[in-house]
Amino acid sequence: MKISWRKMAVVIFSTALILGACGSGEGDNQGKSQGKDASSKKYKIGVSQIVEHPSLNAAYDGFKKALEDAGIDAEYDVQIAQGDNSANTTIATNLVSSGVDLIFANSTPSAQAAASATTEIPIIFTSVTDAVGAELVESMESPGGNITGTIDAHPDAISNTMKFLKEELDAKSVGMVFNAGEQNSRAQVDSVKEMLKDMDMTVEEASVSTSADVKQATESLLGKVDSMYIITDNTVVSALESVISVANENKIPMMVGEFDSVKRGGLAAYGFEYFDIGYEAGEMAVKILKGEKKPADLPVQIPQKLKLIMNKDTADTLGLDIKDAWNAEFSD
Incomplete structure (x- = not known):
């Protein structure tokens, strides 16, 4: 069959366009794929x-x-x-x-x-x-x-707290309000009890299930303790103001487990x-x-910094003089 030169030119031109389009698309996709890395995802x-x-x-x-x-x-x-x-x-x-x-x-x-x-x-x-x-x-x-x-949990936080209560505030008994259903809380309470065996101090526990129980549990400690320690218990910390009001009204110094609780009215914390x-x-x-x-x-990490933070307003409420030797910083 005879093909005119015009038809042949059209076929060659069309083929070139198709091949060019295929080549262009492949190059674009490859470039995008190579540019997709962790920083761009x-x-x-x-x-x-x-x-x-x-x-x-x-x-x-x-x-x-x-x-x-x-x-x-x-x-x-x-x-x-x-x-x-x-x-x-x-x-x-x-x-x-x-x-x-x-x-x-x-x-x-x-x-x-x-x-x-x-x-x-x-x-x-x-x-x-x-x-x-x-x-x-x-x-x-x-x-x-x-x-x-x-x-x-810093390995020295609880021991520093207990030493402060005993040596600086002359505490003999520590009240702890916590949710026994939280494994992290039970572990901290047990650590305190073990530590106080050699310090001539006692622990009084008050367990809660919900934040609504916190105030009543705190009040149950009155007359039994001369200090309190509120650990990093999610249930209790979410209702911390209930504990603070009972402690301050009854002039009971209350140490806490983290700095935000100091800002909210706790006396002091060794923390991070x-x-x-x-x-x-x-x-x-x-x-x-x-x-x-x-x-x-990746090993589990402990907090890298530990320091004493105090709430000056709470110290004033308790009539407590802050000593220079404590090297305390103050909450905002």
Whole structure:
């Protein structure tokens, strides 16, 4: 069959256009694929928090700041259990189902629920007191599995607090209000009781189940104790003003477990900033998101700084003179 030169030219030109278009599209896709790295990906972070209160909120702020400083683009699915453990379990299940890239578990119950919900998605926790006792990790040095993070217990915090009550305030008995259902709280109370065996001091316990029980439990300690120590218990700290009012009205010095509780009216705390342990947890998350480390490779961290913070107004209410030798800083 005879083909004219005009028809032949059209065929050759059309073929060139098609090949050129295919080549151009392949090059564009390849370029986009090569440019897509960890720094340009938008990550979905699930956040599980047991309850709203300043310390946990500060830890979450620190976590976000660490990711922001590292250039991680993230959207956060934040869910608060409002102190309800059944809701806590539902939150963990929902976050796993939604396919988040990482879970930030802010408290011991939140971390336990997340760990039960997934063995695949990386979990970073903070505001956890006893990660080993809560069965979150195999050991502090070698967490194992898909979970690690930062704890809110400095090894010297409780001992410094008890020494301060005994040596500086001449306390003989310590009242502790806590939720026995929170493993982190039980661990702290047991640590105090063990420590006081050699200090000629006693502990009076008052257990609560909900924040509504806190004031009555605190009042039950009146006449039995000459000091109080409120640990980092989520249930009690969420209703801290109830404890403060009872303690101050009855001139009972009340030490607390973290700085936000000092700002709210507690007398003093040997502690650290929750923002800092949240930030340190965020730095761990960055390494995981960038593929540099796995949770099992990152040891659980303790708080890096410990200092004494006091509330001067509360000290004045109690008629307490603050000594220079205490080297105390003051809350805002």
